[in-house]
Structure formats: C-alpha cells, structure tokens
Amino acid sequence: MSSVAGTLVSTRSTQRRRPGRVAAHLLLGIGGFMMMVPFFWLISSSLKMPHEIFRTPPVFIPTVVRWENYVEVLVDQPFLRFLRNTLIVTLPSTAGQVVAAAMAAYGFARLRFPGRDLAFGALLATIMLPYAVTLIPVYILFKNIGWLGTFWPLIVPYWFGGGAFNIFLLRQFFLSIPNELEEAALIDGAGYFTIFSRIVLPLSGPALIVVLIFSFLQHWNDFLAPLIYANKYDMWVLAIGIANLRGSLGARDTTHLMMAMSTLMVLPIVAIFFVAQRAFIQGIVLTGLKG
C-alpha cells in the first residue's frame, strides 16, 4: 500500500518535454472543464425560476437567484423525511458491512481452517453474479419472513457479507501488515479476537476508512433496492423521493425543485470526497491494481 501511495504522491520528475506538457494541460483542462459543466448546470438550475428552465438559448446564470427553491424543498417538500429514511438505511447497513467485511477479511487473511480457500473463491466469484439473479428469490425470502414494508431488507443483508470487494481489499491490506506482532501476542496467550480488535484493526485505519466511505456511498446512492423494498410514501429515501418528485405538483413543473434536492443529495458526497481524498484514491487504486 505504501508503495502505491508513494507513486501517487510523487508526480515530479526531472525530464520533461515542453510542448507535450502544454498540450496535456490544454486537453486535461478543457476536458476537466467539460466534466464540470453538468455540475454547474445542476446548481444553476436549482436556483432558477421555474420558467427559466424552459428557455432557448438556455440560461446558464439565473437572472434572479432563487434561494426560495431550497426553502421550498426543505420546508414544503418532505426532504427532511427522505433524508431521515436514507440515514435509517445507510448508517446501520454501512456499519454492519464494515464490521462483517473486516471480520471476514481477517479470517481469510490470517487463520487457517478447512474450506477457507473454497469459501474465499466462492465469495470472489459473486462479483460476476448479476443482482438480477438473486433479486426475485431474495424478495420471496423477505416476503416469507414478513419483512416487506420494513427497512430490514435494505439493512440486514449487509450485516452478512460485507461485499466481496470490501473483503478483498481489507484482506489485501491485512496481508501487508507484518505478522510478528500478532504471533508475539498469540504466544503471550492473547485470543484471536483480542488480536483482531486490539492489534489488527488499530493498524488498519486507512483501509477501514476506504471501505467505510465506499460502503456509505453505495447505500446513499442505491436506487433499485429501495425501489423494490421501500416503495411506500413514508419510506421513500432520497433517491426515490427525487425520482417521484417529477410531476408531483400537477400542472406546476418541479424540475427546479428536483435540481435543488439533487444538489442537496450530491453535496455530502462531494464533501466526503474532499475531506477524504487520499483514502478515496487509494481505495480505487487498490481494488483496481490488485484485482
């Protein structure tokens, strides 16, 4: 991991070719600017008068900045309830996913037991498994245990499993920790759980943060599972709430409100990215490189 981080950080080199680098700046800059235009459009539209959205040529900077759109979303629209529902789902599923993934990763990385490689192989193979295949039987399972109409189907599965990618990433990290400390603790009579919670986890902060962030994003952004399991009005999460805002006010167009709510949904993600940029980039790189 440290070598990966090292190559990521060190970007300076002594040999450079001028014209090539100017062209690189130009292309990266223009392309990067184009990548930002949709964000700009999102925020700009969220501050527009409703009719300004239907203009040709399009209005890029609203003539009057309508903060009232946000007030309407926060006060008149059930944004806060959508947010609460999203958190009800996201927080426990993320927490459970990280714990389950860390435990499994430790078991697969450090302990020898019969069936280990088979179980790990089967787990990795599920990366290929389309969710569409498990969708219907899992739905029937939750129907039979009476969990339809509750948030449990969106939470409990993540307490069991943690996700193949997360387990893989953490296992990779645990393998890179020198074994001596754990062996010494074992000789001193420490149990495996103590070693796991007192030695391995405290040494794995960066990797755990990576898994925490990706897990959080997965649940925050999820659309299909809430669409199936949280389809009652009271249970709508942000993703579903925004989708259903469309046409919800009869003749009144809701685009500006959808844009405002979308901005509010994206805001925490961008904030997390800026706070934990390093962890983000390392996480992506680790899952990619060692895959």
Place this chain on the structure above:
Amino acid sequence: MLTFRRKEALWGWFFVLPAVLGLILFQLGPVIASLYLSFTNYDIVSTPRWIGLANYERLFTEDRLYMKSLGITAYYSLLAIPSSLVVAYLVAMLMNMKVRGISIYRTLWYLPSLVPATVNGVLWLWLLNRDFGPVNYFLRLGGLPAPAWLSDPNWTVPSLALVHLWGLGNSVLIFLAGLQGVPQHLYEAAEVDGATWWHKFWNVTIPMTSSIIFFNLVMGIIQSFQVFSLVYMLYTPPATEAGTAGPENAALVYVIYLYRNAFQNFRNGYASAMAWVLLLIIVALTLIVFRTQGRWVYYEASKKR
C-alpha cells in the same frame, strides 16, 4: 482441550461466518432458487408450477421484445465499454505526463463518477433536452446537428453511453496508478535503443498496463450488462411520454425488461429465466476475456506467486 490447530480453525470459521452465511442466504441459495423458478410459472402469490424449458423456449423463439432488449444491451456495451476505456486511458496518460496541478485535474475528472444514478437521470434529462438543453445549444453554436437525444430511438443508446462516459473517473484513476507503476528504466532502455514515442507506447506502456486494462474491461462488461437505474430514471413516466423504456422501447435494456416482467407483470418464472441467461452471458464473456488474456496480458514474473 482443544489443540492449537482446532482452535485456530474454529476461530477462523467464527470470523468468516457472517460473510459465509450471507453468501449462502443471499447469493448462492437465491441463485439455485432462481434456477428452479426459471423452469416454472410463478406469480409470487400461488405456488410455482413446473413448466420445464417453456420459459427459455419462449425467450428465444417468441419474445421479440426480449431479443430486442438483448440487442440493445449488447449495443450499449459495445458503445460504452470501448469508448470509456479508450478515453480513460488517454486521460490517464496525459495525467501521467508529470504535469503540474495533477490533483486538480484528478478531482475534476473523478467527481462525476460519484454522482448517484438518480441525480444523473434528473440532470441529463435536461442537459440532453432537444430544445432547452445546453448540449444541443453548444452543438448548434458549432454548427453541428442537434439530435433529439433521448426521444429519438436512434440516439437513445448513444445518449446512455454518453452519460456513462461522464462517469469514467474511476477507470482514469486505476489506469493512472497502473501507468505510474511502469518502471522508468524500461523507457530509458527503450530510448537508448532509439525507440520512438509510438514504440515506447506500444512495446512498453501497453504491455506493462495490460493487466489493468484487462481488469477494467472485465468490470466494464459485468456492469454494462446490468445497467438499470439510469434508464429507469430517464424513462419513467411522466419523465417522457415514451414509457419506461424510451421511444419505441429503444432504451429497453436487459434488466429494465427483467424488472418489468418480475415486478410489474408478476411473471417471476419468466424473469428468473431471463436472469439466468444474463448470468450465463456474463460468465461466458468473462471467461472469454480470461481465456484470451494469456495472449495479450503481460504479468511480471515476480507478480505471479
């Protein structure tokens, strides 16, 4: 008294138990159940009725819409995967030219990939709007034709690929890390031999990053065959008049059609057959890519443990 070995094995199973239980309960079990259901007629309410291969027969002989959805998904994959791989690789190469301010560029190119599908739908519905959208505004400024992206059946799939392209940041970062890992001395050696830029690219850069290209390709295949949320967002009435799969069903990607069968028409046996065909397609494509990797993927000897 437990032996040391026994104790380790017991604790091993303790640690992986939640994950293995989940694997059985929510993955392997359902896969088997799904296979069984695919041979039945099942509407969730009454008990499944065994009908043998009838679902599969119907998929491939009678259901025109199914064949259409298969074609649309393949078309989408063929557009989305190569375009985003090539662009992401080029962008990563530019970033790897030791330019100053790389962290800013990295952020700009990466951020869009964090946007949830829901927001993508809301946003691109307007960005690609034929009359009021900024994309067509700029195209008209440049004197280019301004297609009716989302409402013209011919442009529907390219539109989806375009939105997918916006989220290529993940691949860029993975490629960039791969490129930064190419040992400098290989380039120096090539330069000593008088290699041109193209030779270095073709004989050093590509082979040394081929395992990462391979990884992105496999993940691209797995993901693009399962695209759902974006299409659902773009084409759920009253977003457009066109209905859940776009104009003339031009956006009827595989999982949208599967979802429609399962959760709207309650033909769960039929949908399960679709799901199993999807699984076989993904496994087959992945295996093909894995099989051919020996020919084009270069692994360093030291990496092969």
